[in-house]
Amino acid sequence: MIVRRYLPLFAAGVLLAAAPLVSSQAQDSAGGQTNVAISNEGEAVYRQICQACHMADARGGGGAGTGIPALADNPNMADKTRMIEVLVNGRGGMPWFTDMLTPQQIAAVLTYVRSNHNAYPEPVTAEEVEAVVASAGGSSVQ
Numbered sequence: 001m002i003v004r005r006y007l008p009l010f011a012a013g014v015l016l017a018a019a020p021l022v023s024s025q026a027q028d029s030a031g032g033q034t035n036v037a038i039s040n041e042g043e044a045v046y047r048q049i050c051q052a053c054h055m056a057d058a059r060g061g062g063g064a065g066t067g068i069p070a071l072a073d074n075p076n077m078a079d080k081t082r083m084i085e086v087l088v089n090g091r092g093g094m095p096w097f098t099d100m101l102t103p104q105q106i107a108a109v110l111t112y113v114r115s116n117h118n119a120y121p122e123p124v125t126a127e128e129v130e131a132v133v134a135s136a137g138g139s140s141v142q
């Protein structure tokens with residue numbers, strides 16, 4: 001009985017304890033990782049940051065007036081540069097992420113969204129992200 005009563009508390013504790021681990025992993029893997037590590041990281045970045053607004057299934061904010069677009073089955077995702085610009089500069093209610101994510105992480109999460117939630121398998125590279133940052137001017141990237 002006692003065990004059953006405290007089980008939900010225990011489960012919440014595990015989740016809280018796990019969260020910092022996951023985010024420090026994303027930070028640590030910034031430089032010189034393999035493609036496999038980067039694509040896994042893209043999903044991790046999505047789960048930690050993007051799904052809060054775009055939802056786990058990438059179908060957007062649902063109810064009318066949220067203004068949060070679906071990223072799944074979104075033909076705009078075909079244009080890599082345009083998508084990179086949204087993450088580098090922000091747009092409307094979409095924050096920019098250059099303070100929080102490395103170019104690798106931005107590339108990885110866009111690759112994840114394009115290939116897993118759309119049919120655009122060609123990866124976004126960190127170099128492409130850096131080129132957009134350079135042309136935006138003034139934005140600082142970690």
Ligand code: HEC
Nearest residue numbers: 049050053067068069074076083086091092093094095109
């Ligand atoms: C605070 C909520 C929020 C978070 C977090 C967020 N977004 Fe967004 N996102 C938005 C909103 C709102 C828009 C619509 C912006 C506009 O066009 O006015 C948007 C638009 C976009 C677009 C452009 C879609 C299109 O059709 O042009 C992309 C791509 C995108 N987000 C990707 C991401 C990714 C990847 C992440 C995680 C790194 C992320 N977003 C995190 C709110 C968010």
